[in-house]
Amino acid sequence: MLEKFAPPKNPDPKVFFVDDSEDLRMLFIHLMKFRFKENCKGCATLGQMLDNKDEVLRAQIVVLDINLGVGEPSGIDCYDWLKNNKFTGKILFLTGHAKNHPTVKKAWQSGAQVFEKPVDSKQFTELLASKLREPLHGNA
Amino acid sequence: METLEYLFRTETGIFFCGAFISVGVSLSLLAICFYTVFKNKVLLLFAIQSPLIHPLFLSANTNPRELLDLGGHTVWLPLLHLLVALAIYCFYRLVKEIIGEAFGQATRDKVFTVVVSIVVAVRIITAFSISELTIRAAAFVTIFFFLMIAVEGLFFHPRTFAEKLAKYSLITFTLLSIYPFIRTGILPPAPSDNFVVVLVMAVLSIFSVVWFFALIEITRENFSNLKILELQKRARAFIDLRDLMNTPIQVLVLGLEILESVAPTETTNRMRKAVQRLTNVSKRLNRFENDVNWNDSKNFFEPPANLQ
Numbered sequence: 001m002l003e004k005f006a007p008p009k010n011p012d013p014k015v016f017f018v019d020d021s022e023d024l025r026m027l028f029i030h031l032m033k034f035r036f037k038e039n040c041k042g043c044a045t046l047g048q049m050l051d052n053k054d055e056v057l058r059a060q061i062v063v064l065d066i067n068l069g070v071g072e073p074s075g076i077d078c079y080d081w082l083k084n085n086k087f088t089g090k091i092l093f094l095t096g097h098a099k100n101h102p103t104v105k106k107a108w109q110s111g112a113q114v115f116e117k118p119v120d121s122k123q124f125t126e127l128l129a130s131k132l133r134e135p136l137h138g139n140a
Numbered sequence: 141m142e143t144l145e146y147l148f149r150t151e152t153g154i155f156f157c158g159a160f161i162s163v164g165v166s167l168s169l170l171a172i173c174f175y176t177v178f179k180n181k182v183l184l185l186f187a188i189q190s191p192l193i194h195p196l197f198l199s200a201n202t203n204p205r206e207l208l209d210l211g212g213h214t215v216w217l218p219l220l221h222l223l224v225a226l227a228i229y230c231f232y233r234l235v236k237e238i239i240g241e242a243f244g245q246a247t248r249d250k251v252f253t254v255v256v257s258i259v260v261a262v263r264i265i266t267a268f269s270i271s272e273l274t275i276r277a278a279a280f281v282t283i284f285f286f287l288m289i290a291v292e293g294l295f296f297h298p299r300t301f302a303e304k305l306a307k308y309s310l311i312t313f314t315l316l317s318i319y320p321f322i323r324t325g326i327l328p329p330a331p332s333d334n335f336v337v338v339l340v341m342a343v344l345s346i347f348s349v350v351w352f353f354a355l356i357e358i359t360r361e362n363f364s365n366l367k368i369l370e371l372q373k374r375a376r377a378f379i380d381l382r383d384l385m386n387t388p389i390q391v392l393v394l395g396l397e398i399l400e401s402v403a404p405t406e407t408t409n410r411m412r413k414a415v416q417r418l419t420n421v422s423k424r425l426n427r428f429e430n431d432v433n434w435n436d437s438k439n440f441f442e443p444p445a446n447l448q
Contacts, residue, residue, distance in 0.1 A: 021387045023391045027398065030398060031397060034398065034401065096382075096383050096385075096390070097386075098383070098434075100429055101434050117386040117389070118389040118419050119393075120393070121390075121393045121396075
């Protein structure tokens with residue numbers, strides 16, 4: 001009975017970064033922790049995202065890189081999976097590729113916000129933090 | 141004999157002959173000049189074919205035993221037949237180059253190749269054993285060559301004006317099949333050989349000029365398409381380069397942000413400037429985005445091996 005009221009030992013990550021660059025993921029996570037005391041997590045591929053699917057679905061924001069490596073499912077596939085699994089948080093795309101490429105176009109057409117690398121890290125993390133403070137109601 | 145009398149013994153005859161041969165030779169020289177610019181082998185093939193077929197048609201007397209009045213010369217006569225074989229081969233290659241992708245039908249393509257091989261082979265045999273039989277045989281198979289040209293011309297669906305010109309010049313060319321028809325005896329000899337020679341000279345001159353312009357125009361179009369492709373390739377290389385830079389720059393931006401929030405120093409300031417410069421370079425490459433045609437690449441995420 002008492003367990004119910006105890007704070008969870010490992011709080012769910014608020015933001016989930018899916019990017020094949022480990023350095024980029026780790027620095028984002030570090031920065032979010034450092035500046036806003038927010039717990040974030042990340043992974044490299046759709047497969048790894050599925051391994052953590054409970055955490056991902058409970059996250060408030062998922063940041064998807066569009067290119068997750070040669071031969072890997074793209075960020076668009078991650079987006080579709082999240083949509084099909086009734087993810088209620090916000091989805092943001094972060095890409096380093098041309099706007100008019102068919103895959104990147106899909107991201108723009110999805111209605112989710114797309115950010116082009118390199119983003120201003122201060123502004124971007126502040127944006128993430130402000131989105132975390134917004135009440136939860138579907139995608140931005 | 142009377143034709144040759146007319147051509148080489150009268151002033152008008154010599155004038156026509158000279159004009160006719162000069163058309164072939166000058167178009168050939170022009171084609172070589174254009175080749176230096178466009179670097180398309182079509183023009184070289186034309187440069188070989190054009191000066192050959194003009195004198196060769198002139199030499200093709202309707203009397204099968206007489207191929208120009210060479211008195212059965214042992215060197216010139218075989219040489220002329222070999223040149224006919226060369227001209228036919230060049231012409232075949234040229235038609236294939238021009239109609240190339242529009243060829244479509246693989247069977248027609250094969251039939252054309254087989255026909256040309258036979259025609260060339262029979263010509264070469266004729267060159268080495270000149271007799272009435274071999275000359276008639278050579279003329280007979282040449283009819284099938286003309287037939288194939290006619291088929292190619294008729295089934296060729298031109299997309300541009302130049303291709304339309306090429307199509308109609310090929311169809312005009314088939315009028316020249318009157319020679320092998322007379323030589324084989326399928327058509328009766330014309331009432332006047334002069335008439336046939338003048339007709340052939342006129343048709344061939346018109347054909348050569350129109351064919352030449354069509355070829356120039358087609359190679360020019362190819363040339364500008366190639367240039368566009370070249371520019372697209374360059375734009376693609378820049379975009380690939382930019383895409384490879386973006387994630388490392390992002391890592392630098394994030395790392396610097398962390399370092400600065402711990403302790404901003406003179407060093408982090410300098411690094412900030414450098415990172416800003418890299419960001420600007422990446423942004424400056426954005427303008428090449430619109431020049432890249434993504435349709436031709438299945439996966440643009442795969443950077444070229446030499447950049448990886």
